[in-house]
Amino acid sequence: MGRINKIKNEGERITSEVRDRSMTYIAGGLGIVVGLAWNEAIKSLIDYFYPASGANSISAKFIYAIIITTVVVLVTMYIVRPPKM
Template identity: 50%
Template sequence: MVQLATSGFGFVAALAWNETIKKFIDKFISPGSGFISSLIYAIMVTFIAVLVAYYLGRLTQAVYREEEEK
């Protein structure tokens, strides 16, 4: 049940960040360059997703190591 609630909150947060990142990119890139804007957006979101997944993996490993030492 906790995983379901966490996933729901994560989805809502992702939607909020989606709009924020789009507005940030549109502010610095001319509105007529839709493809470039979408490409930069995709790269930024991918980078953030990989970074979060990496650190969550490290955190999970640290927790498992701590449990094994007990």
């Protein structure tokens, strides 16, 4: 009887782990969708203010990329820093 309970508990643990990981992957996928939506919105904003295709548009997109990279790095550093005790 103990062996059956062990197998049952292991099955429940695996089911729970699969559910947890699946939810993590779904949330990550939705995060990518949101990020792509914002990317399109910001690209449209850049095209609105810098309608000329060429050097101005390219430089604006590089500036945007640098700013976004800096913000993401700072936010990531803030999130993963060890808590003060």
